Amino acid sequence: MKALHATLALAVILATLAPARADERLVLAVGPRSVSLVDSDKLDAVLSEACVPPEAHCQARDALARAKLLATQPRRPSPFAGAENGALVCRELGGAVTMGRDPKGNELGLCRFADDSLVGSSSLAAAARPHEPPANRALRKAKSPSPK
Amino acid sequence: MQVIRLTSVLALALAMHATCPLALGDEEKLSEQDKAAKAACTTIGADVTSPPSLPADYPVRSQGDFNACQSYTATLMADSWLIKNKKVAASYRTSPVASYFRFLKGKGATLDSERLGDAFGGTPSSSLDVAIRPPGKACSNEALKDIDPEKFFDYSEQLRKCQVRYKALLADASKNNKTVDDNARAALLNEAQCVIANELKVKGLAYDSLQLAKLLESKHYGDILYDIIDKACAKPGMEVATDGMPALTEVSLYEQKKDATGKFSYKLLPENFSKIKKSVVDALSAGNPAAMAYCSKYLKTTDPEDLEMIYPPERPNAFATYATTSKFDVPKLTEKCGPHVSPVTRREWHNGACMYLVHNSWGMDCKVYDASRKKNCDKGKLWVRENELFENIISVSTF
Numbered sequence: 155m156k157a158l159h160a161t162l163a164l165a166v167i168l169a170t171l172a173p174a175r176a177d178e179r180l181v182l183a184v185g186p187r188s189v190s191l192v193d194s195d196k197l198d199a200v201l202s203e204a205c206v207p208p209e210a211h212c213q214a215r216d217a218l219a220r221a222k223l224l225a226t227q228p229r230r231p232s233p234f235a236g237a238e239n240g241a242l243v244c245r246e247l248g249g250a251v252t253m254g255r256d257p258k259g260n261e262l263g264l265c266r267f268a269d270d271s272l273v274g275s276s277s278l279a280a281a282a283r284p285h286e287p288p289a290n291r292a293l294r295k296a297k298s299p300s301p302k
Numbered sequence: 303m304q305v306i307r308l309t310s311v312l313a314l315a316l317a318m319h320a321t322c323p324l325a326l327g328d329e330e331k332l333s334e335q336d337k338a339a340k341a342a343c344t345t346i347g348a349d350v351t352s353p354p355s356l357p358a359d360y361p362v363r364s365q366g367d368f369n370a371c372q373s374y375t376a377t378l379m380a381d382s383w384l385i386k387n388k389k390v391a392a393s394y395r396t397s398p399v400a401s402y403f404r405f406l407k408g409k410g411a412t413l414d415s416e417r418l419g420d421a422f423g424g425t426p427s428s429s430l431d432v433a434i435r436p437p438g439k440a441c442s443n444e445a446l447k448d449i450d451p452e453k454f455f456d457y458s459e460q461l462r463k464c465q466v467r468y469k470a471l472l473a474d475a476s477k478n479n480k481t482v483d484d485n486a487r488a489a490l491l492n493e494a495q496c497v498i499a500n501e502l503k504v505k506g507l508a509y510d511s512l513q514l515a516k517l518l519e520s521k522h523y524g525d526i527l528y529d530i531i532d533k534a535c536a537k538p539g540m541e542v543a544t545d546g547m548p549a550l551t552e553v554s555l556y557e558q559k560k561d562a563t564g565k566f567s568y569k570l571l572p573e574n575f576s577k578i579k580k581s582v583v584d585a586l587s588a589g590n591p592a593a594m595a596y597c598s599k600y601l602k603t604t605d606p607e608d609l610e611m612i613y614p615p616e617r618p619n620a621f622a623t624y625a626t627t628s629k630f631d632v633p634k635l636t637e638k639c640g641p642h643v644s645p646v647t648r649r650e651w652h653n654g655a656c657m658y659l660v661h662n663s664w665g666m667d668c669k670v671y672d673a674s675r676k677k678n679c680d681k682g683k684l685w686v687r688e689n690e691l692f693e694n695i696i697s698v699s700t701f
Contacts, residue, residue: 193667198669199669200667200669238364238365238366238367238663238664238665238670239664239670240664240665240670241365241366241367245367251366251367252366253364253366255447256666258359258361259361259395259443260361260362260363260666260681260682261361261362261363261364261366261665261666262364262665262666262667263364263365263366263664263665274665274667274669275364275366275665276664276665276667276668276669276670277667277669279669279670280669280670283672
């Protein structure tokens with residue numbers, strides 16, 4: 155029994171000590187310009203390199219926080235539900251939708267703010283993913299007909 | 303000492319299992335049923351044949367602000383045909399943006415009142431038929447590669463305002479029976495030229511003042527943008543002949559009819575459930591992709607409780623099953639489920655299940671998807687379980 159406890163404890167320690175995924179640097183062409191972005195593990199977002207340090211103040215990073223607030227509010231569904239979610243959130247937060255392209259032609263939707271900072275539109279979409287309050291869920295479940 | 307050794311070995315095994323759940327040894331864990339399913343799930347697809355009709359590194363696109371999934375899907379379908387039939391090199395890519403504008407032009411969108419990105423959607427077959435096949439040419443991605451889509455929206459709005467002022471200048475002169483103020487006209491033409499040449503950055507695109515004046519006198523604002531796209535595509539080496547490219551054949555779960563009053567009615571075609579799957583498998587077996595129309599909501603969430611908002615609780619994951627019930631209501635259902643179009647390019651036994659690769663057009667990362675979907679997401683391309691895929695396809699189009 156003691157050995158099992160020790161095993162579990164060690165497994166927990168190992169999992170805790172496991173290094174976080176390293177931030178990945180992306181250099182993308184946006185129209186004729188080249189921009190440096192970082193896929194930050196901590197922020198779970200792709201954003202301008204200058205926005206990554208914790209002390210950085212930039213609108214792209216603020217937008218991520220604002221997107222999280224959107225997640226708690228009731229949203230009007232888009233008439234184009236097949237559209238890229240992030241592009242819709244970007245516009246809602248006052249950004250301009252643009253596109254980054256890697257040398258192989260893979261594209262990443264980006265959201266640009268007035269201070270020229272960028273955040274991945276899918277990062278905004280992830281932050282703004284609706285989280286239905288548990289109370290509403292319970293209510294809806296209670297109203298649903300029982301499975302046949 | 304032995305306890306420490308045992309602990310280390312167990313911890314290592316646990317850690318390995320956590321990081322690699324499908325490590326060696328899982329083969330023996332398959333049930334007889336799974337073994338049969340695996341044997342039936344042969345690897346087929348557009349990048350499997352030799353040479354492939356679609357290179358494995360075919361890029362993942364991002365439709366961004368354009369409501370144009372149908373054009374992104376149609377360009378992949380067109381590229382696979384062009385590559386397979388040796389009309390182009392494997393590195394050739396058709397421009398989805400040019401295809402989208404040609405689709406809008408073909409559909410007669412004036413863009414006078416619509417926001418550019420919201421004009422309207424369509425099916426891959428309509429996009430291919432309107433934008434790529436009948437013009438007899440596909441426009442290369444190179445033609446528009448320097449356009450920054452963000453600027454395109456901004457500066458196309460500048461052009462729109464320029465057109466409004468130019469037309470007002472002409473109308474004012476006509477109303478007051480006087481000649482047009484040459485200085486004002488020259489200033490507006492110069493402004494439009496600047497926007498096209500310097501801001502839109504369509505390389506090598508120039509209009510003389512007569513052409514420009516004609517452009518600004520266009521009846522609809524859309525005509526200006528269509529002319530710019532056509533001119534950019536007409537530059538040497540930017541267009542590829544599409545002679546011989548067949549139309550896409552569509553198999554749909556329902557038939558849509560419009561009556562004399564313009565009201566739509568929908569007739570379910572249950573026999574097409576199995577035809578859709580056959581159509582996808584046949585296309586992949588022949589080394590071609592298949593374009594599927596489906597509910598995008600199921601890609602955004604795998605939470606059954608979220609999906610209950612779309613589907614009835616008894617079958618929370620099944621568009622197809624829902625379609626067979628008396629509640630079948632296409633407009634209501636599609637409004638909830640988020641109609642979307644993507645190509646399917648490959649089938650293989652993947653992560654312990656028979657899966658299909660969906661080449662979505664929402665960009666090259668996986669952040670938009672929820673945790674369970676992310677596990678089967680590879681740089682924006684998604685592996686989707688066979689049953690889940692076919693329960694959510696509304697129609698499929700193949701060559």
